[in-house]
Each structure stands twice: as C-alpha cells, then as structure tokens.
Amino acid sequence: MDTSISISKLSKIYKKTTVLKNVDLTVARGEIFGLIGPSGSGKTTLVKLIVGIESASSGTVEVLGKQIPNLTLLENIGYMAQSDALYPELTGKENLAFFASLYTMKKAVLKERIAYAADLVQLTDELSKKVSAYSGGMKRRLSLAIALVHDPQILILDEPTVGIDPELRLSIWRELMLLKSEQGKTIIVTTHVMDEAEKCDRIAMVREGGILVSGTPGELKEAYGAANLEEVFLQAGRAAR
C-alpha cells in the first residue's frame, strides 16, 4: 500500500480532558477514507492534528512521508473546516482568488482553477455576490471550493455536505469519487451520515476519542453480520463497553 497519511499513537489532551487516545491509523494514497462518529467523539480534533493546526500531546502524524507540522506540506493539503472561514465583505470570486493566491500558481491556471472549483459546487452564477449575502449552504459550498482551488493531493473535509441539499450532495460525492479515481487524490471525510460512510473505500468508527473499528464498509458489515453500518456501529460500541 502506498501510504499517504500515517498516524501513530496519537493523543490529544485539552487541559485535563483526553479527547484522543492512542489513535493509530493509515490512509492509503488514492482512497476515500471516512471518519464516522457521533458529535464530540473526536473527529474534528483528529483532522486538525492531521492538518497541523493543533499540536499533538503525544504520538505522530506523517503526511506524504513528512512529519506534521510541516509548512511545505500546506500546498499538498486542502482543508475544509466545519465552520466557514470566509471574508464576508468580499465576493465569492474574490474569496477564491485570495485563497488561491496563497499558493504558487500561474495566472492562467489560477483562473482555470477558480472556474473549476466554482462549477464543482454550482456557485458559478453567484460568484460576483458578496459572501455576506450567501446562505449557509452557499458558504459551505464556497468553503469546499476553496479547499480544492489549489489542486492539492490530499483533501481533508470536515462534514463537507452539512446544510447542502441532497441533489448537490450527490453531485459533490460523484466529483470526490472522480478526483480519487482519475487523479488519485487522497480524501478524508468526516460525517455523521451513514449513507455517505457507505461511499468511502474505508472507514474508521470513532467513539470517545478512540477508533472502535476500521475497514471497508463491506468488511465491517460482514464481520458483524450486520445489514448496515449503523448496526455495525451499535454492535462495535456495545462490544467496547
């Protein structure tokens, strides 16, 4: 397996609260990996440690063979946070151009990438509006476009489809699958939604700061004799008690 992300004995403690406990995880290059778990289980903390915007209390994260944090890796990572970090007084296009300008890109490529990313999230017709006039779903879509705009090798998306209508959600998933199959991108997605978990190549079920189980959706259902992933999650949770 060509490894893209390798996490070893990773723990995070905020003051006295242990939020992640000894997490080991490997994500292969070119797979869609889902982190599934209830609210507060530690998914966001884990992705923040992978991106390097939070530091580990112990353990290590390696991305593309380099230990995090590492500034040179930023070009290779597209991160979509759960809360939108946008400039409300700028238009959608200006936001995209600003974030794209943080990376080395030729002007023509930059223009192309902005058009591609806006089209992907169906915001092309809204690009000249100020973000302050965007709905919540439009802001999520713009955040996703920003994560993609510099064409990173790795996409880390924290609940990318929350607040997005079912049709666009499907089209975003179709595009994520194409990014994987045609361009070999590695994609980590956090979600609460089990039907999104089904679309991942592999998933890890997160609970109380630890990984309960991981594997392909098919492997997990078979191992637990379960009809769906929800059932796997419940059974794995019971077994861990």
Ligand SMILES: Nc1ncnc2c1ncn2[C@@H]1O[C@H](COP(=O)(O)OP(=O)(O)OP(=O)(O)O)[C@@H](O)[C@H]1O
């Ligand atoms: N900066 C912080 N200081 C203290 N505790 C924190 C901090 N950030 C997160 N936590 C705690 O860590 C735990 C895990 O939070 P995290 O946001 O990683 O969960 P999550 O699985 O992403 O939840 P959700 O699905 O609701 O986003 C929670 O109990 C949360 O209160």
